[in-house]
Each structure stands twice: as C-alpha cells, then as structure tokens.
Amino acid sequence: xxxxxxxxxxxxxxxxxxxxxxxxxxxxxxxxxxxxxxxxxxxxxxxxxxxxxxxxxxxxxxxxxxxxxxxxxxxxxxxxxxxxxxxxxxxxxxxxxxxxxxxxxxxxxxxxx
Amino acid sequence: xxxxxxxxxxxxxxxxxxxxxxxxxxxxxxxxxxxxxxxxxxxxxxxxxxxxxxxxxxxxxxxxxxxxxxxxxxxxxxxxxxxxxxxxxxxxxxxxxxxxxxxxxxxxxxxxxxxxxxxxxxxxxxxxxxxxxxxxxxxxxxxxxxxxxxxxxxxxxxxxxxxxxxxxxxxxxxxxxxxxxxxxxxxxxxxxxxxxxxxxxxxxxxxxxxxxxxxxxxxxxxxxxxxxxxxxxxxxxxxxxxxxxxxxxxxxxxxxxxxxxxxxxxxxxxxxxxxxxxxxxxxxxxxxxxxxxxxxxxxxxxxxxxxxxxxx
Numbered sequence: 197x198x199x200x201x202x203x204x205x206x207x208x209x210x211x212x213x214x215x216x217x218x219x220x221x222x223x224x225x226x227x228x229x230x231x232x233x234x235x236x237x238x239x240x241x242x243x244x245x246x247x248x249x250x251x252x253x254x255x256x257x258x259x260x261x262x263x264x265x266x267x268x269x270x271x272x273x274x275x276x277x278x279x280x281x282x283x284x285x286x287x288x289x290x291x292x293x294x295x296x297x298x299x300x301x302x303x304x305x306x307x308x309x
Numbered sequence: 310x311x312x313x314x315x316x317x318x319x320x321x322x323x324x325x326x327x328x329x330x331x332x333x334x335x336x337x338x339x340x341x342x343x344x345x346x347x348x349x350x351x352x353x354x355x356x357x358x359x360x361x362x363x364x365x366x367x368x369x370x371x372x373x374x375x376x377x378x379x380x381x382x383x384x385x386x387x388x389x390x391x392x393x394x395x396x397x398x399x400x401x402x403x404x405x406x407x408x409x410x411x412x413x414x415x416x417x418x419x420x421x422x423x424x425x426x427x428x429x430x431x432x433x434x435x436x437x438x439x440x441x442x443x444x445x446x447x448x449x450x451x452x453x454x455x456x457x458x459x460x461x462x463x464x465x466x467x468x469x470x471x472x473x474x475x476x477x478x479x480x481x482x483x484x485x486x487x488x489x490x491x492x493x494x495x496x497x498x499x500x501x502x503x504x505x506x507x508x509x510x511x512x513x514x515x516x517x518x519x520x521x522x523x524x525x526x527x528x529x530x531x532x533x534x535x536x537x538x539x540x541x542x543x544x545x546x547x548x549x550x551x552x553x554x555x556x557x558x559x560x561x562x563x564x565x566x567x568x569x570x571x572x573x574x575x576x577x578x579x580x581x582x583x584x585x586x587x588x589x590x591x592x593x594x595x596x597x598x599x600x601x602x603x604x605x606x607x608x609x610x611x612x613x614x615x616x617x618x619x620x621x
Contacts, residue, residue, distance in 0.1 A: 271586075279567075
C-alpha cells in the first residue's frame with residue numbers, strides 16, 4: 197500500500213474543485229477543469245476558441261455525453277475508423293449517427309479479418 | 310581473315326588481337342566473380358523479401374502469432390473492398406500531378422533554355438529547379454504543409470493578389486487535398502525531369518534545328534518534329550521514374566495529410582503500412598503490396614515499349 201494515499205486522493209479532488217486550481221487549469225492548460233458540472237467555469241478571454249470549447253464542455257457534462265480520448269483507441273480502429281469519419285463529420289460529409297455506424301461497421305470488419 | 314598464331318591466340322591479318330571466343334571457361338568464371346557480390350545483395354534484399362511477401366499474402370497472420378493459410382482471400386478483399394479501390398484510385402490520380410506536370414513543364418523549360426545552356430541564366434535555372442530534389446521528401450512535406458496552412462504563404466499570396474475567395478486550408482479540404490499534395494510531388498520531381506531532359510536536349514544535333522528553321526519551321530514545329538523525337542529515351546525514363554514515385558508515394562502523404570481528410574489522400578503505400586503495423590493484417594498488407602507492384606509494372610510496360618530503342 198503506498199504511503200499517503202489519503203493525501204493523493206485529497207489532491208486530485210482539490211485540483212478539480214478548488215476555485216484557484218480550476219483557474220490555473222484553464223489558464224495554463226486551456227482545457228476544461230473537470231470536476232462537478234455545476235461548478236462555475238473560470239472566465240477566459242471572450243470570443244476565444246478556449247471560451248467556445250469550455251462552453252461546449254459544459255454542455256457535454258450536463259448531457260452526460262463525454263467519452264474517452266479517441267487516441268486511446270486501438271491503432272487500427274483509430275486510423276481506419278475514428279480519424280477519417282471525424283474528419284468527414286467536421287467537413288460536413290457525415291452525420292454524428294453515420295459516424296457511429298461507420299465506426300461500428302469498421303470494428304466488425306476488423307474482427308472478421 | 311582470322312589466323313591462329315603460333316601461341317594459339319586469335320589474330321586478324323593486321324596482327325591485332327581479337328577477343329577470345331565467347332564461352333571460354335576462364336572468362337565466364339571471371340564474369341561470375343564480378344557479378345556475384347552484387348547479385349547476392351540484390352537477391353537478399355530485393356528478391357527474397359519479394360518472394361516472402363508473395364508467401365505472406367496467402368496467409369492470415371498478425372505478424373506475431375500463428376499464421377493460417379488463407380489462399381487468395383486477401384486478393385479478393387483488395388479487389389472488392391470499396392475503400393481499398395478508392396485508395397488505389399487515389400494513387401492513379403497522383404500520376405497526373407507527379408508525371409504529366411513535371412514532364413510537361415520540364416519539356417517547356419528545357420526547350421526554352423536550350424540556347425542558353427552554357428550561360429549563367431541556363432546554369433542558374435537548372436540549379437534552382439534541381440534544388441528540391443536535394444531536400445528529403447519529409448522535409449519538403451513539412452515545409453509545404455506550413456505553406457498550405459490557413460495563414461501560410463499560399464493563402465497570404467492569394468489574399469495579396471485579391472483572390473481572397475480561393476484562400477482555404479488546402480490540405481484539409483476534401484476536394485483540394487489530393488491536388489495540393491500532387492503539387493508538392495510535382496515541385497520535387499520537376500528538377501529531376503529538367504536535369505534529364507536538358508542533358509538529352511544538348512545531345513540533339515544543332516544542325517537539325519538549323520535545317521528546320523531554314524525550312525520555315527516555327528518554334529512549335531521545331532519542338533514537335535526535332536525536340537520530341539530526339540528526347541524519346543529521356544522522356545521514357547522521366548515518365549517511368551515519376552509513375553513509380555506516384556504509385557509508391559508514402560513520405561509526402563504521411564507527413565502532409567496523414568491520408569486525410571477521410572480517405573481522400575490515402576494511397577496504397579500508406580495503407581500497406583497501416584494494415585501491416587496498425588491493423589496487424591500482414592497477409593492483407595502483403596496482398597495489397599503485390600497488387601501495387603503489378604499495377605506499377607502494368608503502368609510502365611507501355612511506356613518502356615513505346616520509348617524502346619528502335620532498330621535503325
């Protein structure tokens with residue numbers, strides 16, 4: 197059992213919930229500070245990309261729509277499924293439902309090979 | 310008339326030594342000794358891997374575990390999967406940019422600087438246009454991907470001349486990613502084509518041009534009836550080399566777009582790499598590689614036949 201597990205747990209909790217810590221998260225990392233969805237997001241420069249992505253992150257958290265970082269997927273499905281289909285969706289050639297269908301189909305094809 | 314001298318060697322009437330009869334054992338042994346090192350290296354690094362690829366293409370194998378014999382199923386997949394067919398089609402589209410543009414522009418430039426070959430203008434032109442060949446393809450891909458960026462040189466230039474509506478993220482555009490990447494290849498291969506064509510054009514007898522001009526030929530006629538036939542061999546080499554580069558392209562694609570957006574710029578070279586190392590489908594990757602090799606041979610065979618040495 198590692199030493200100071202309670203300290204580690206307290207720190208991880210603090211990083212996501214303490215107001216000052218959340219400000220540092222956003223200022224230095226530019227990313228969503230995580231933690232409970234009802235905590236306020238620290239202010240950023242209005243009209244910046246960071247502001248838009250933080251707002252989108254809040255919506256995701258409230259809709260319970262977050263998923264794992266796609267680069268954590270297996271190399272094959274990432275290169276053949278997620279990446280091309282996400283690019284098509286961003287370019288308007290694919291719908292979100294179509295994306296999930298295509299990824300599922302690619303997964304099944306890979307399993308069959 | 311051949312006579313055998315007292316020592317047994319062949320000499321003609323003037324006493325000049327004639328070559329030994331072909332097939333004498335010593336000369337054949339010497340020939341083999343000279344050929345063997347190169348043949349061993351060629352066999353070991355080219356022929357053996359080729360045969361192994363053909364063998365792997367008949368298997369279903371992940372590269373590490375047990376292999377299962379799969380017959381021609383991998384080839385059936387290569388011929389019928391719509392994504393793989395689109396990928397093969399992309400490489401043939403690249404042939405236009407990698408072959409037609411460099412060879413066409415090369416012919417134009419070579420004809421234009423024909424008369425200034427020795428002077429500083431000719432030398433400067435040849436040097437500047439050849440420089441891209443010296444740059445590693447990866448470096449060229451990285452540099453060009455910066456130039457094609459939204460705020461990169463290409464868009465800055467377009468905005469400066471008032472073509473604001475043409476400015477876009479070239480390598481991320483579904484329609485223009487492949488042409489944009491093709492232009493990178495054209496830029497790299499233009500130097501090679503110019504070198505070959507310029508060398509060839511200096512071999513054409515200038516008196517042919519004089520004769521053509523005396524007969525009243527214009528610049529275009531000179532090009533069509535003197536330059537082009539004289540450059541037949543060089544054009545054949547240029548077209549062959551550039552077709553191979555187009556069909557086997559990997560570095561530029563991997564660096565510039567990674568195959569995206571979607572699969573609009575994925576080429577067989579890239580897909581073989583992904584199938585073998587990401588999907589761990591060594592059999593399918595080998596089958597695609599063998600199909601690519603056959604396509605390359607089928608594409609350059611007509612070129613070689615068309616530009617072969619004609620018996621005078």
